Amino acid sequence: MKKLLIMLFASLLLVACSDEGDTTKDTGEENNEKATDTDTSKKEEQKKVYQIGETAVITSDLYEFDYEVTVDDFKLTREVDGTPLDDIISGAEEDGRFAVVEVTIKNISDRSYVPNEMFSANFARMDAKGGETSYDQFFTIGDEELAPGEEIQGHLVYTTRVDYADTFVLKYEFMSDEETHFELPNPEQ
Template identity: 65%
Template structure:
């Protein structure tokens, strides 16, 4: 009887020690998971996010100068400057649209530059990593030299589908530490 009691108590002690080790492993795993999600949140918080009407001060990662961008308006349309989406996009369907982003770019650096030569903006859905570059033929103002303290207004034009996303993202300085986003709610969703 004493042997059975000792074996039973020994088994219970081993089981208790085993549970303690498993619990600490679970706690360690939970801590790791928590740390990872915190890291992901911090990484997404590092990206500067703006809304329509807000002005972002952005530093060119490649050329190390500052510029301002304000998204003045965003629309999805079937025609830009008299060009219909069916004429511009081969195989366009009913859901295809031009995504038109009206922007104001201001040179706040000490040097003049041509905006199209110095930076671009990618247009993407929320879950898309890169996105597409604008069709510069619609924003010819971006091909002209911009003097210090001057600004230029124009339209960035992309193609998309009206049903592609509830919110689109305009990205400046993509994949750099200065990556800056503008959230563009889908006006047709």
């Protein structure tokens, strides 16, 4: 009887010890589901978020140089630079609009580069994972070489609907550790 009690106690002790490590029986590896969820939440929280008028210092994840971006203004309109929305989207709906983001980009690195070749900004509603890239025909200044210390001003142009979102977001260095967001409140809501 004493042996039976000792074996029973040892079995309970082993079961209790194995539950503490939260390990799986098949592999012996720790279950990291909670840690992964926490890491993902922390990564999303760590994204840098700026407002209109604020300047962000951003590091190119791919090319490893720094640049500054300031969103100067944001508007929704049916025409940009004399180009009506219908010229870009045939039969555009009544609630269709150009989303025009006025930006200033400054080269704060020690080398020259062409902005449109080195980085882009995605535009989406606030909670969207992806986004659209801009129409380069409206940001041709971004096709010119930008020397160290120089800056350019222009507008990034996208298409959207008036009722698509209460708040939009402009994303630089999308899907990288350096991902930077600018919140853009919908001016028509």
